[in-house]
Amino acid sequence: MQSESLPLIFLNAALVNNFVLAMFLGICPFLGVSAKKETAWNMGLATLFVMLVSSASAYGINWLLTTLELEFLRLICYIAVIASAVQLVEMFIKKTSPALFRSLGIFLPLITTNCAVLGLALFQTSKEYDLVQSLVYALGVGAGFMLALMLMAGLREKLALARVPSVSQGAALSLMLAGLLSLAFMGFAGLGGGHG
Amino acid sequence: MAELPNTQETLTADTFIRGLWEENPVFVMLLGMCPVLAVSNSTLNALSMGLASTFVLVGSGALVSLLRNWIPKQVRIASYIVIIATFVTVVDYGIQAISLELYAALGAFIQLIVVNCIILGRAEAYASKQRLLPTIVNSLGTGLGFTLALLSLGTVRELLGNGSILGIPLFSDNFQGWVIMILPPGGFFVLGAWLLFFNWLRLRKERQATEQAGVTANAV
Numbered sequence: 001m002q003s004e005s006l007p008l009i010f011l012n013a014a015l016v017n018n019f020v021l022a023m024f025l026g027i028c029p030f031l032g033v034s035a036k037k038e039t040a041w042n043m044g045l046a047t048l049f050v051m052l053v054s055s056a057s058a059y060g061i062n063w064l065l066t067t068l069e070l071e072f073l074r075l076i077c078y079i080a081v082i083a084s085a086v087q088l089v090e091m092f093i094k095k096t097s098p099a100l101f102r103s104l105g106i107f108l109p110l111i112t113t114n115c116a117v118l119g120l121a122l123f124q125t126s127k128e129y130d131l132v133q134s135l136v137y138a139l140g141v142g143a144g145f146m147l148a149l150m151l152m153a154g155l156r157e158k159l160a161l162a163r164v165p166s167v168s169q170g171a172a173l174s175l176m177l178a179g180l181l182s183l184a185f186m187g188f189a190g191l192g193g194g195h196g
Numbered sequence: 197m198a199e200l201p202n203t204q205e206t207l208t209a210d211t212f213i214r215g216l217w218e219e220n221p222v223f224v225m226l227l228g229m230c231p232v233l234a235v236s237n238s239t240l241n242a243l244s245m246g247l248a249s250t251f252v253l254v255g256s257g258a259l260v261s262l263l264r265n266w267i268p269k270q271v272r273i274a275s276y277i278v279i280i281a282t283f284v285t286v287v288d289y290g291i292q293a294i295s296l297e298l299y300a301a302l303g304a305f306i307q308l309i310v311v312n313c314i315i316l317g318r319a320e321a322y323a324s325k326q327r328l329l330p331t332i333v334n335s336l337g338t339g340l341g342f343t344l345a346l347l348s349l350g351t352v353r354e355l356l357g358n359g360s361i362l363g364i365p366l367f368s369d370n371f372q373g374w375v376i377m378i379l380p381p382g383g384f385f386v387l388g389a390w391l392l393f394f395n396w397l398r399l400r401k402e403r404q405a406t407e408q409a410g411v412t413a414n415a416v
Contacts, residue, residue, distance in 0.1 A: 022380050024234035028313060031229070072289070075307055076281040083274060112277075113311040115230045122304045167399055171226055172391035179384030186379065 006136045009129075013140030016189060019116045020148040021182040026116030030149060031174055033107050035160075040153035042100055043107060044146030046089050048139075050111050051120055053085040054078070055138035058121035059131050078121045079112075086112045116145055151181060207330050215338030221314040222345035223394055228314040231305050232346055233383035239362045241301055242350025246343025248287045248306060250336065253315050255283040257335035260323040267324075276319040277310070284309045314342060352386050353377045 004012075019025040026047075033043045061077045090108055094101045101108070111117065120141050124134045155177055164173060221227045228249075235245045256279050260267075267275045288306050292299045299306070309315070318338055323331045351361055357378035359371040376382050 024230050024380065024383065025308075027229040027233060028227075031226070072285055075285055075288070075310060076278060079277055079281055079310055080274070083277065110313075113313050113316060115308045115311045118311050119304055119308060122307055126304070167395045168392055170391075170395075172388050172395055175384050175388030175391060179381045179388060182381040182384055183376070186381065 004133070006133065009133055009136050010140040010143075013137050014144035014147065015185070018144040018148060018185050018188075019119065019141050020145060021178070021185040023119070025119040026114050026145060028110065029107055029114055030152060030178070031171065033104070034149055034152040034156055034174075037150065037153045037157060039103050040149045041146070043104060044142070044149050046093065046104070046108065047111055047114065047117070047145055048142030050082070050085045050089055051117055051138045051142045051145075052135065053088070054082045054117055054121055055124060055134050056131070057081045057085070058124065059129075059134045062125050074125070078118060082117050082121070083112045116141065148181070152178065155181075207333060211330050211333045212337040215334055215336075216341040216344065219338075220341045220345060221317075221338055222342060223390065225314075227317060228312045228342060229387075231308065231312060232342075232349060233380075233387060235302055235305050236346050236349035236353055236383060236386075237357070237378045238301075238354045239347065239350045240298075242346040243343070244291070244298055245302060245305065246339070246346040248291065248302075249309055249312060249315070249342055250339025252280060252283045252287055252309050252312075253318060253339040253342075254332055254335045255286075256280045256315060257318055257323040257331045258328060259283075260319045261326060261328050261331040264324050272324065273316075273320070276316060276324075280315055280319070281310050314338065348390060349383070349386050353382055357382065 013019075017023055020027065020030050029043060029047070034040050058078055058081065061081060062074065065071055065074055065077065086109060089111070090101075093104070093108065120138055124137050127137075129137055152174075156174065159173070159177070168176075215221070219225060222229070222232050231245055231249070235241045256276070259279050260276060263275075263279075284307060287309065291302070291306055318335060322334055326334070355361055355366070356374045357376075358373050359365055359367040365371075377386065
């Protein structure tokens with residue numbers, strides 16, 4: 001059992017070890033849906049919700065598998081839970097806001113293969129967080145993901161108006177931008193409890 | 197999808213080369229970026245990650261191809277994920293048995309092979325429609341293409357950041373490592389630079405093609 005305080009867990013997950021910019025998890029949606037701020041915000045919210053659901057379920061599953069001594073099934077169970085959580089969010093959004101459903105497009109079902117979600121479940125297991133810590137961790141990771149996505153979307157909205165050499169259009173420029181953001185986030189390294 | 201026998205591909209060299217070069221999963225299709233950026237901080241990590249992914253790709257591709265007539269269409273994605281997760285568990289325990297040091301260096305990214313979009317993408321787009329042999333060859337090509345991309349990042353980052361390749365120092369002791377290259381931002385920068393390079397090559401080729409066309413048009 002870890003004894004880290006909850007605010008520290010949150011800050012650590014959101015800023016210091018930001019999943020996108022420091023640990024390279026969830027790069028696909030980060031590059032894919034960061035063209036507009038509004039879509040980015042909604043995508044961030046959907047991902048945050050999936051993270052919370054799968055974090056709580058992963059905690060339960062891990063407890064069950066450890067009691068039954070079936071740890072080798074962990075990965076398969078986690079991914080099944082995440083897939084169901086995504087399905088849930090998808091049905092919910094389709095019902096409440098068809099317009100949002102269309103704008104998120106293929107990236108909504110692809111939250112299943114967002115490595116940030118599975119990574120979250122795996123990290124909280126290896127860090128031995130209890131249920132409350134796990135949920136705070138999920139909240140922090142989700143907030144960090146949203147932060148990175150929004151920063152990138154804001155920058156790319158400005159960039160769309162800029163004139164850049166034709167050779168650097170598209171993914172190459174986005175990656176350079178992400179590198180600069182990541183460089184800035186390294187400045188948070190002194191803030192939390194170091195690596196972990 | 198067995199009701200579409202006319203889309204069956206015959207086995208050619210192209211089946212292999214396509215995944216390796218023309219449809220390179222990382223540089224052309226921009227898939228599977230997370231492991232590419234995260235574990236390419238040294239050549240050894242990059243190589244082992246590439247080979248582990250290739251194993252999962254070939255294994256799950258073969259199984260999906262063999263079971264393609266039995267998996268109902270509605271639950272295919274879930275079935276593919278379970279098949280992939282099985283192979284990843286095998287790799288996970290395998291690496292743990294072979295080298296604990298490597299296991300620690302790659303960390304959670306071995307288990308995260310499950311969510312590598314390249315593997316699911318291949319299963320859905322290729323293995324579920326094709327016979328066993330072309331699938332294995334195509335998966336092998338894609339896997340090696342992925343390994344190639346990982347290596348091209350890993351070597352550059354290790355060389356610039358550490359002055360070594362595969363742990364063997366290439367420069368004299370006076371070499372001051374460019375530390376940022378083995379840290380997270382370096383991954384973004386080096387991949388961005390490679391994409392710039394490929395863009396430049398592509399644009400140059402297009403320009404030459406149009407110039408050529410212009411010359412022939414003038415000659416006529």
